[in-house]
Amino acid sequence: MEVTKRPGGRSARVRDAVRNATLAELAEHGFRGLTVENVAERSGVHKTTVYRRWGSVEGLIADALELAAHEPWPVPDTGTVEGDLRGVVELVRSGFEDPELGPVSSAFVAAAMQSPEAARALHAFFEARHDQSAQVVRRGVERGELPVTVDAREVVRVAVAPVYYRLFVAHEPVSREDADRAADAALAAARAGVL
């Protein structure tokens, strides 16, 4: 994306300013409170510029999302699949509890439900996340803790799904125990050979 003919200097500064402003606004006011005008004012960039380059709030979010997708994320390494997978799920859960990251992450999910552009960006984001997280499952297979037939990415999906389901669909609280149980369930299914 972003086929800019002038990547240097002012354009780059503007882009960074807008991205940072987007994240800051998102953290403060969430997706509902995100407006192009506020982002423009906060970044010091004129609103017409933001409209022309990003088009809308969804565009802003899609752009910020691409940034986030490239950021590395700390895959746990406790020595056992149980510990690692629990760690991954707990990382997800606690991320949404964080007053800084929580609103931003939630905004991403919300935006993707309304904008195909943001949906594509979020899809790519999770594609990357699944790949990274699947590592803990693959290590488990290498250690002989899991059958070689397991679909590592699918195990990750099944493990984290209940957390997202509770948060964004059923709108129930998610405790640490809930997260652990979800990880354990995915693991049990993998051991039983259904994943």
Add this chain to the structure above:
Amino acid sequence: MEVTKRPGGRSARVRDAVRNATLAELAEHGFRGLTVENVAERSGVHKTTVYRRWGSVEGLIADALELAAHEPWPVPDTGTVEGDLRGVVELVRSGFEDPELGPVSSAFVAAAMQSPEAARALHAFFEARHDQSAQVVRRGVERGELPVTVDAREVVRVAVAPVYYRLFVAHEPVSREDADRAADAALAAARAGVL
């Protein structure tokens, strides 16, 4: 909710007209395309009235959601837990593929992410759904297919979660096989005693 001092006659007609118009608009244009003005015009009710009684688009959705929560839904009865749980998950999956129900259901999920009011309504909705669906698990326990210690509602959650996760979070397609696998995974975990 809805402490109406004049539940009869005109007020009731207005309420029904608006509810139906909301569902119709939702089915046609989805959550993004839902506006108070369109609902007002379609229902033949003046927009001021809609604004005063429902407040906003989210209010309209929350109201429609309460209706949906009370509607019974066909819990499968195939004779085995496998069949029943697969049936439940497949019912969820196919529901979102349905050109009629799909957009409406998706709109509910989307609205709940932006409005506490809709979130509460959706929470109640899933509370009811979980209760009804848990029946298939309880029957499995009675038949001796599952240990008596299982948390029936939790099994349901883990079973359907991957479908919602794929659809609304990771934005991946969900095949029938994916749905079956999710049901099987929850079942395997239940048999292993982790749910």
Add this chain to the structure above:
DNA sequence: GAGTTAACGCAACTGGAGTTGTCTTTGGAA
């Protein structure tokens, strides 16, 4: 069946999101 008032209809208004046309700045190439 007459009075009361909750609920609805109507029209005019407000505010802010998004657009358009034009001028100015500046990055990059010759």
Add this chain to the structure above:
DNA sequence: TTCCAAAGACAACTCCAGTTGCGTTAACTC
């Protein structure tokens, strides 16, 4: 250095979601 075009700034405008004040209708009460 010079030049040109891409990208940004600015102001003025459009348009529509949401509001307000007031008149009208029709449920409920006695």
